[in-house]
Amino acid sequence: MATASGRCDSLLQRFSDQLQCVICAELPRNAHICPHCSALFCHDCVWQWLTRAADEDTEDVESCPHCRKQLRPGRLVKLQWFGARVEPLREALERAVNGDDQAAGSDLNLPQDVEPKPQFTVGTFTLRNFRPQQMPTRIFSQKVVDDLGSIWRLEVFPRGEWMSAYLTLNKGLEGRYEYIIETLNNFPKRLRFESNFKQRSSFGAAEFIDTRPIPGDAAPMNINFRYFVRPVSFEEKCKLQQKLLDKLDKQDELLKGNPNTFYYRVENFSDFNKATDRQQESYEDDLLNNWRLELNTGHSPRFLEMKVQLMYGVPGLYEVRLQLTNEVPECNKKLSFQHTFEPGWTAVFNMQIRWAQLEEYGFTHFDADFLEVIATVCPIHLNHQELQELLFSSDDDEGSYESNGISEVASEEGEQYYY
Numbered sequence: 001m002a003t004a005s006g007r008c009d010s011l012l013q014r015f016s017d018q019l020q021c022v023i024c025a026e027l028p029r030n031a032h033i034c035p036h037c038s039a040l041f042c043h044d045c046v047w048q049w050l051t052r053a054a055d056e057d058t059e060d061v062e063s064c065p066h067c068r069k070q071l072r073p074g075r076l077v078k079l080q081w082f083g084a085r086v087e088p089l090r091e092a093l094e095r096a097v098n099g100d101d102q103a104a105g106s107d108l109n110l111p112q113d114v115e116p117k118p119q120f121t122v123g124t125f126t127l128r129n130f131r132p133q134q135m136p137t138r139i140f141s142q143k144v145v146d147d148l149g150s151i152w153r154l155e156v157f158p159r160g161e162w163m164s165a166y167l168t169l170n171k172g173l174e175g176r177y178e179y180i181i182e183t184l185n186n187f188p189k190r191l192r193f194e195s196n197f198k199q200r201s202s203f204g205a206a207e208f209i210d211t212r213p214i215p216g217d218a219a220p221m222n223i224n225f226r227y228f229v230r231p232v233s234f235e236e237k238c239k240l241q242q243k244l245l246d247k248l249d250k251q252d253e254l255l256k257g258n259p260n261t262f263y264y265r266v267e268n269f270s271d272f273n274k275a276t277d278r279q280q281e282s283y284e285d286d287l288l289n290n291w292r293l294e295l296n297t298g299h300s301p302r303f304l305e306m307k308v309q310l311m312y313g314v315p316g317l318y319e320v321r322l323q324l325t326n327e328v329p330e331c332n333k334k335l336s337f338q339h340t341f342e343p344g345w346t347a348v349f350n351m352q353i354r355w356a357q358l359e360e361y362g363f364t365h366f367d368a369d370f371l372e373v374i375a376t377v378c379p380i381h382l383n384h385q386e387l388q389e390l391l392f393s394s395d396d397d398e399g400s401y402e403s404n405g406i407s408e409v410a411s412e413e414g415e416q417y418y419y
Helices: 004-018 043-052 080-097 101-108 234-256 384-392
Strands: 031-033 040-042 121-130 151-159 162-171 175-183 190-197 202-210 221-231 260-267 280-284 290-295 303-312 316-324 333-341 346-354 370-382 406-408
Touching: 031 043, 040 043, 121 151, 151 202, 151 221, 162 175, 162 221, 175 202, 175 234, 190 202, 221 234, 260 280, 260 290, 290 370, 303 316, 303 370, 316 346, 333 346
Parallel strands: 202 406
Antiparallel strands: 031 040, 121 221, 151 162, 162 202, 175 190, 175 221, 260 370, 280 290, 290 303, 303 346, 316 333, 316 370
C-alpha cells in the first residue's frame, strides 16, 4: 500500500505537470492565460515573449507560444484565484512530501480534480412590506453589472400560492452561466443551476417560495434575496471575453465610416470682438458624445484658431475635419487631423489664416457677414471599456418585459441543487 507521503509526492508531481507555465515550466507567478487556448503562463514570461521581438523582428511577435494565434498583451486573462488557492495547496503538498503529514493532512481532504471557476458577481434585493394578497404583478431588482459588462437583475412575481424568482440577462454576452438565487431570512431557500442565457432570457423557479403558510392577516414583512452569477468555467469566460472583444472591434470598424457633421456659425461677424467676445456651440453625435466648438478668443490671436472639446462621452482617437467656408466654395479652407480625446479635454487648431485676412479673402461672405466652420468628427479607435458600457447600456422601461422569455430550470439539462 502506498504511503501518505508517496501519494502526496505523486499529487505534487501532478501539480508540476498540470499547473506549470508553458514558457518556464514552473508554477506560474501572477498567473495569466491565453484567451484562445487557455494555456497558462507567468505574467512576466508571456509579457517578455510578446514584447521581446520588437527588436528581433521574428514571426512570433504578438502570438501565443502555445497555439500561435495572434495575442496582444492587453488581451491576457488574469487568474485572480490562482495565487490565493493553488500556492497554499502546493505548500501543503510539499510539507506532506517532506514528512509533515499531520500538518498538511487537513489541506489534502479535497477532490483530486476540483476545477477552479471564475468569481461570482453578486446582487442583493429586498422585497419590502410583502403581503401575498397585495403583491404587485412583477418586481425587478436593481441592475448589476458583471466584470464583462453584462447586465443582470432579479425578477420576482406571484404565481398562484407561490412566489416565482428568475434571474434575467438584461443585456450582454450570451453564453452558459452558473447562477444561485437564495433568500436570507424568513423563507430560507436556495437554488443553484447552470443555464444557457440569451438576451432577455430568464431562468429560475416558478415555485420558489410557498406563501400558503403565511396567515392572511400577517403583518407586512421584508424578504431579502441574494443572487450570484458567473460563467460556468474559465474556458467559457475566455470565449465570452473573446466574443466581447470581437464585438468591440467590429463596432470600431462600423464607427469609422459613420462621421457626424456640425455647423458652427458666427452671425454679424464684423461686430465680433476677438479679444472679448465668445460664442460656444454644443452638439451631440450618434454615440451621445457631447462636443463643444468655439473660436479661440480672449488673447488677441493673430491667426484664426478653433477649439474642439469633448465635453463628455466615449474617449478615444477621433479624426476631426474642419472646413472654413468661403463665398466661393472652391476656396473653402480645409484642415484634417487625428487627436485622442478624453472627456473634458480641449484641442486648439490653427486654421492657418490671419484674422485680418478673413474679410479680404471672402471668408466672412461679404454682405452676408457671417463666419462658418463645418466640423466633421469620426471615431477611429475608442476606449473599449467605455464603448462596452455604451453597447450594454439599457434604456428599457421597467415594465417592458414579457413572460414568454421566461424558462424554468426543469426544462434545462442537468441537475437542480436545493439547499
